[in-house]
Amino acid sequence: MIHVSGYEGAVVNVSCSYEKGFQSSEKYLCKSNCGRNDVLIMTKQPKNNKYSIYDDKKAQIFTVMIFDLQKRDAGKYWCGISLFGNDIYTEVIVDVGQDSCCNSVTKIKSYKKDSVTISCPYESEYQNNLKYICRGARPSICLQQALITSDNKENGRFRLDDDKVSGTFTVNITRLTRRDSGLYLCGVQRNSGLDVFSAVELQVKAIHILVYFLPAPLVIMLIPTVAWIKVYKCTKVRGKTRICTQTHI
Template identity: 70%
Template sequence: MTFRKSNCGCDIFRIFLVRFLFLQSKAKMGTLQNLLFTICIALRCVTSAVGVIHVTGYVGREVNVSCSYDEGYESYEKYLCKNDCGDSDVLVTTSESRKNKYRINDDKTARIFTTTISDLHSEDAGKYWCGVTRNGKDIYTEVELKLAQDSCCDTVTKIESYEGFSESIVCPYESRYQNNPKYICRGNRPSTCLQQALITSDNKQNGRFRLDDDKLLGTFTVNISSLTKNDSGSYLCGVKRNSELDVFSAVELKVKEWCCVKSIKIKGTVGQPLSLQCPYPPQHQDKGKFLCKGEQLNSCKDITNQSRFQLEGNGSFSSFSVVITKLEEADAGTYWCGSDSERRPGNYTKIQLSVVFLQHTSTLPSAVETLGKMSTQIPSNPIKNARHYVVYTVPPLLLLMCVFAFIVHKCKHQKVKEDEVVMNKNAQNEDALEEVTDAAKNNIHGNQEVVMCKEETSRQQR
């Protein structure tokens, strides 16, 4: 016959007391033997309840209850139960590994069986028993389950920073946790923090995150570089504990953008002086001024120690100027100037400087312009011997085309019979001379272009 967990653990003291009084009433040689027998029975019952397992879970999440057993019981049935562990109190067994919100798994190599309880509620807190089924009384181990809310914490440390900067989150812990693993995660849910950790003390560098543990001060610091607005939010600093819930502290990080930055663009010439104007609020009259160069404000390099850069104030106390005595090509880039050493929004100016070279222009007229002027000139002397000149009004480009066409035409027809050419030219010349005579009489002096071409036929006739 199989018995589930008995209540002998609760009656140990009563059994031992009754047996002790009974032995006192006897004065026999077997008194000591009977006493030892009674103690052994009591210890047998106590052994099954020694070593209470403490487990803590979060409401709404799941928790694992792990129980070990002795060698030789690998093939025996295991179970998890509540209350008196009657048949109705058994929650799940290895024979039926999944039941409602309970799952059980038996690792026979490690001789540990684990029960997972999911979707925890406040009524799930209390006492449980890990049992091993055997003939007679079962072997059991007591389990105490505590529940906590899956949120943190009563106090929150608030930190503000700006885009592009680096920020350090300092997480304190008690001295007894010096050698415990540390980590940090986003959000405010302790139940999943370790699984979603951004960085742990085992891996001190992870991208933009770095973790340093100062055991003497009892703090570990997480540095986040190159901040963006997406880094804003809640963070949890965690210290891992073995048998209890991890210890957490909460941090709220707010990353601001540089909404109030004044940005100007300036162009300078190589070899020439240049002045940069940097306004500042009146309340910063007595504060130190700065000028640095770099794409990011938090990493720009101070250049006021260079002799070519001179900071000068003015009488209005509303701005100061930076004079570059002789601009160089390498001076192009992004500059930051202001009057606030903390470089907060609105207290500095962003200057984008571009550099150009001095342009040299030529005074020589182009060939086309020269030709155009020559073609538009009107001779001051009257036209003589109109028989040898023809008057046309043409643009310069057309004149060039006429000269080119004439040369080609001459090459193609140089083998034509001389007599035939002479006869045709004579006939044309007579008509042309009459037209030239009429045109010369009615010619109007103005913006007309006169082109004089000597007739080839006159040369041939002579």
């Protein structure tokens, strides 16, 4: 049995090998009971709007491409080889996943010019699998657009460390900028089927804001005081009697 997986809107390849001696035989892909109306594509008519087929006779493999995958394309297919008498069939299972992620998102915050560490947990069965991280929410293109992978643990401001004991890989990002804000996908490549993902949303703030509250008595002490200077101006009236007036500056 052949098992292939793809995302909605993408293309998936179904590769079917055959034994020597069948190079000149007609090859095809079909569904259901593989009757005449169930044949989707064949080598004598190698392309239509949904499928194409190519027979590499030297490698003894024919490959069918299924374009613009949709949920309805998931299910059981058959690789067929036409023979006199009974044809030869190989069962094919196609899985179609939604090209978006994820049901839950972990949110973290940091500040401009600081560093941040993104933690990505995974199941123990994936200890030796490739890990990676990308930006955005589309699993179908995540690996192709990966910022860093476990095969290349340092890339500019990014560093990836894989702790296989705890089942977590971490990605450290240094010298953060506001442009680093957004959604990230942590990916683990699977040997078969669709990769496994978790989502992290990073918010990078502009600056640290520190607010200090001073005790009221201290605030009062810091308020500039006004000095009052009394000035007396006196004039003689009727001999020895003086009349004085007071002003302030």
